[in-house]
Amino acid sequence: MLGERFAGSFAMTNPTDKEIEILKVLWELGEGSVRAVLDRMAPDGSIHFNTVQTQLRIMDRKGLVQHRRDGRTMIYRPVYTRKQEVARFLRQVFDGSVNDLVLNMLTAEKIQPETLDQLEALIQQARKKQRRT
Structure with a gap:
């Protein structure tokens, strides 16, 4: 694996729902074949097989994934991390406002009590962290 290069462009584009599905798999795997x-x-x-292969080729051209050859097999990996993709979405849809994202989520969705408990715990952690700085 030393010296391997991945090919592909680096233009960040909006992934479709199917592309997000594939990106989730690649984020989990790190990299993978069709x-x-x-x-x-x-x-x-x-x-x-051909459906996924075609989708990965399109994603490669769009700059969402990169590929390298391993013999006759193409190995794909995401260009951006999940965290980078979330940040891009936040900037694009909510002008970077986490507040708007959370308010939108809380008013648009029926949220399970366990999820609200997790959010409260995260808010408390963030407050403690801010007090320390």
């Missing part, structure tokens, strides 16, 4: 992605997405065989 077969590895397919096996994670549809272990029941409900998606065809």
Whole structure:
């Protein structure tokens, strides 16, 4: 693996829902072949190999993934981390306002009590961290 290079452009574009599904798999795997992605997405065989292969090629051209060759197999990896993609979404949709994102989420969705408890705990942690600085 030493000296391997990944090819692909670096233009950040908006991924489609299907592309997000594939990115989630690649974020979990780190990198993977079409077969590895397919096996994670549809272990029941409900998606065809060629469908995933075509989607990954499109994503490569869009700059969402990069690829390298391993023999005859193409290995893909995401260009951006999940954290970078979330930050991009936040900037694009909510002008970078975490406050707007959270308020939108709280008013638009029915949220489970456990999730609200987790949010409260995160808020308390953030407050403690701010007090220390």
